[in-house]
Amino acid sequence: MDYATLLQILDSTIRLGTPLLIACLAGLFSERAGIFDIGLEGKMLMAAMASGAVAALSGSVWIGLLAGIGASMLFALLHGLASITFRGNQLISGVALNFLSSGITVLIAQRLFGQGGRTPPLEGAARFNPIDLPFAEALKDVPVIGPLYYEVISGHSILVYLALALVPLSWWVLSRTRFGLRLRAVGENPAAVDTAGVSVVRMRYAAVLITGVLCGIAGAYMATALQAGFGREMTAGRGYIALAALIFAKWRPWQALGATMLFGFFQALALRPDVVERTVGMKVPISALDALPYILTVLVLAGFVGKAIPPRAGGEPYVKER
């Protein structure tokens, strides 16, 4: 593989890894607070539809982004209601919300635009367009580093840089703030937090709503930055890959960056079978690359690559002592 091709693939790695990264951080907040969320996929899909539709109607991508976050938070709230207030099964609630979003997005898009469940193609201010970082043009001709800066690091939409900034931010919130420490404690030992006079219910709702906001950004990125408009099932299992990345990263923000970019790299490779074939020297089935993130995650789960220990109170509703 020559340098130019490598840069191209790294460029798509960042583009494809970004929605995974944001969704993965979304899942991180929820699961660290003890609420399993396999509904990342559904929330992303809702946000993709809402942002695509509103951006198309209003002509402003920022209003679209807000709408996406709103739609995703609505579903997050439903998940919270089912799993925190009514102490239902968190996994089943996630499955249900995924079903619901898969259908309802098409229903709404069809009702609004009548284009077979798609939203109209977005352009101009209705889309997040690539932005050039300072000096990208000027440094383009500097050997090795110049093209890297120009091709890979510069020229993404603002949401990509936001996603990257979210990594240290999440780390700081979760490990350096009172809020973050309480949030993690709620996921490990809710009874202790309760004894200390902090409301477990309120902490968990806060975590679930943060998940909603982040999934909203991830979904909006899908419809308004990665692609130009919403199409049915456009998230295509990314919520589940993010979930796999979350486990692969052992529920930690910096590792989440590494895991999602690795999985984004696999997705980028799957788009360029010719490159893979030339590099490996034999024909590799595309489906093997598709399956790789899941296989790696299973290996991690099995304890062959380090040990993934989930938050201890994960998945269990908290019942206050009387």
Next chain:
Amino acid sequence: MDRLPKWADVALVPLISLLLAALVAALVLLAIGQSPVNAFNVMVDGALGSAYGWGYTLYYATSFMFTGLAVTVAFHAGLFNIGGEGQAQLGGLGVALVCLALPWPHWTLALLAATIGAAGFGAAWAAIPAYLQAKRGSHIVITTIMFNYIASAFIVYMLVDVLRPAGQMDPASARFPEGAKLPSLNEMPVLKEFFLRLNADGTPKLSKAGEAMYTGVPANVTLFIALLACVAVWALLWHTRLGFQIRAFGKSEKASRYAGINPVRITMISMLISGGLAGMMAINNVMGESERLLQNSAEGAGFIGIAVALMGRNHPIGVFLAALLFGFLYQGGAALGMNTTIPLEMRIVLQGLVILFTGALDQMVRMLLGRAFALTGMRAA
């Protein structure tokens, strides 16, 4: 919180959950400018109003019985098998390999072999997550989700690179031989009279050769295997030593371990049975209907099995009834997509709502009912 009387817990809670789901679905329809009454009529007519509709409803119900039973068996062992989808896809691969292996002389032989193939492949696909759960403590929910995706990637590989006949464009296996064709309900003695085609005046429609004609439906002999499976699961869980061990393990792992029940053995066995049942779904759709292996053959039935088991309160009789209900929803939803301007996706919304209300918000219904019972003075005995 007040405890509900048993009859209310078994019958009233699912019923009210279902009504709430229907109510929200009606609101969704109103919101997209459609008439819920009209939609309901179209669904009933499309799923139950004709022999053709029944044929499809029963066909879908057959698949859902298998996947519902699969979730049920695992659930009684305290395991949440969310991997029915992948296991059913692998079951389809088993069916395809068996059916394509020989020029089968008669469908009964083919059915027997295909059933073994389907159950075997499905069980094998469940075996790895089961082993990882039993031996290495990996959470079975996450591993089975991962295995769903690995399964679909594996099936794509098998269809594109291995099973696809030369010169064919779409990723699918070759057609199964004639001898592997399962009889549909409209081809079976006695039963076929239900599918007799009638003229407008009520006389049987006759072909050119003067023979009676029947409506072709996808529901096939597999329906009876599904019914047998319901009975078998009931007998296994409540009338055998193994069933007792499975249920004891599911109720309390510590207590069952103390009673000498081997946790590794029970986890493995119940997941193998569960995966086998999910795999057996493939004789209905792959062998009975499409007669070749297609991509994404299970079409979400593995996930619907979760809803079926939930609605059916993890009892084979309940699973049977819930499978019929979901068969109705599925075929009724197809009728909506065909005969109205409501998109086909409405049926996914319906399924989602039913899962949400019966599976995740059931506690809400229980709390409400508890209040109602307390008010009317009816207490649990």
